[in-house]
Amino acid sequence: MALHIALDAMGGDRGPGELVSGAVLAARESDLEISLIGDQALLGTILASHGPPSSRIHLVHASQVVGMDESPFDAIRKKKDSSIMKAFALHKEGRVDAVVSAGNSGATLAAAIKLLGRLEHVSRPGIAGIFPTLKGPVVMMDVGANVDCRSEHLFQFGVMASAFSQVLFGHDRPRVGLLSIGEEGGKGNVLVKKSHELFQQSSLNYIGNVEGRDTFQGDVDVMVCDGFVGNVCLKLSEGLAEAVMGMLKEEIVKSFKAKLGYLLARDAFASFKKRVDYAEYGGAPLLGIQGNAIVCHGRSNAVAIKNAIRVASEMARNKVNDRILELLSLHRLLGQQDDTNAPVAGVTP
């Protein structure tokens, strides 16, 4: 049976038009069923503008929208009929297999935890970022959900991201690195030093500390860090890639010869851009919840949404959570404190 994905069609910076376009693309290129959650009248009008609608795209009404800057906890408490809450409610009822949202990522995570709950033995669900590298994608976790962490949280991020890397990218034994400021095990802050000991005792394919510069070399498949460091890395990378291209263009337009050169090399620039574009990976999976979800960049375009829908369906089809549970059960005693029922602190929008 075809999988069914719920898309929060109201979230994101670009408005519902871009999100609906992404769903239309996804329906065209796959056999997925897609439910658009949000203002039914508005979404219906947008959908109609795309020509005869696919029978696999459905509209589900939600009367509220969570703003990009709203407090996640207020949002899930006060807006029970928001598009994001509705999407996870459908998931909980088993009517969809995964959720995709480009809205407020903190609210998305909070809604997922509240409605679906955490996976057994997971202390802190988190967000895994996918970075392009010279050799293939690297999964970095956490990239923003948990800003103050203990070592057992970092260890579980490594386990969950390994499972994701196995299932989605086909790595038998993903190489796991702990993001630090020197390669020797003794280097790093207190959190990293403690986490290093846990990883060393595990059966993960732990290659030790890695540094910021290793992120883009492709010699590691999973990079582990707390959500503060990961989020800084994510945004620094975006900013630097933009700045590099901006400065290069400034230099190029200074001379006619260089401009001509740029025109000739334009295809190369375009395929470069495609290669490093966040849109190619669609978004960032939420890992550690009893379900499948992808949070997309607020600025996501239709292609990014389409790809996120595809990755979400692959998470569901390949049962990434079963793999996480298996890997966690191998390490149940390692660094595990009985805090699975503690409130999830540090969830940030």
Place this chain on the structure above:
Amino acid sequence: MALHIALDAMGGDRGPGELVSGAVLAARESDLEISLIGDQALLGTILASHGPPSSRIHLVHASQVVGMDESPFDAIRKKKDSSIMKAFALHKEGRVDAVVSAGNSGATLAAAIKLLGRLEHVSRPGIAGIFPTLKGPVVMMDVGANVDCRSEHLFQFGVMASAFSQVLFGHDRPRVGLLSIGEEGGKGNVLVKKSHELFQQSSLNYIGNVEGRDTFQGDVDVMVCDGFVGNVCLKLSEGLAEAVMGMLKEEIVKSFKAKLGYLLARDAFASFKKRVDYAEYGGAPLLGIQGNAIVCHGRSNAVAIKNAIRVASEMARNKVNDRILELLSLHRLLGQQDDTNAPVAGVTP
């Protein structure tokens, strides 16, 4: 009277040849006196290969060298006659005005603190990184000296980096941002939230939280973070800039047309490279010590060393430490704990 700079001529990954070349360039382009510290016979031979030596370049013998991976504390305890210890000993005696080293940065900082001491009221000396941006350099502090920090340390980094930005880059009131994961003051980890309150109470030109992506936009002059986050940012930026250029080149060589285009745009690429090259800024100043010092990247080439010698001389000439003391005295009661005599923890190589 001309200023006198001591260069640790044995540190770094490229060996003394590159360092001596940097000193020769600096002597040629300035009226500085420069002392090369290290193996006198070796340095004499290298210097002679550059033709008739400048009367402003001096040799000072040191019998030991600190390795790039040696523990800083072992190094300063066991290698009293290393080139880096000798350089700071000369500075302490007032025989030179500043020290430049491309060697083990942890050992350089430890030697500086041991021999020169901390500036009055400074809890934690640190390393300030200088990043190129679209509009001008941004100073990030700390980038690796202090991996576990309290809020008063972050506040002092902001004060010291502001003083440096004023004196070296001529900003009257440098815009100070606190590196976090959202612009609102409530966003961030516990450390950042506490630090935000201190900055808000200060008379610094504090613009609030900034994000990783703001680093390269040039809309902030000083970015404050702990040494773990700063070091990750520094190395991530290096790695990403290299990866971006690497991926772009891979795309370009795939087609003849693009290769031709690249040849035409080559000058633009070269001036772009110059613009983002760490060598243009020479190195990273140590701030918070009773003296002037620059730590250079281990891979520094002769141009980077020459520029570091220039920046070191500017720090001395413009009395950056007087400015730091003034700014600190304006904020003496703010977040200041009486831990100035506590051991300097967290110094990392």
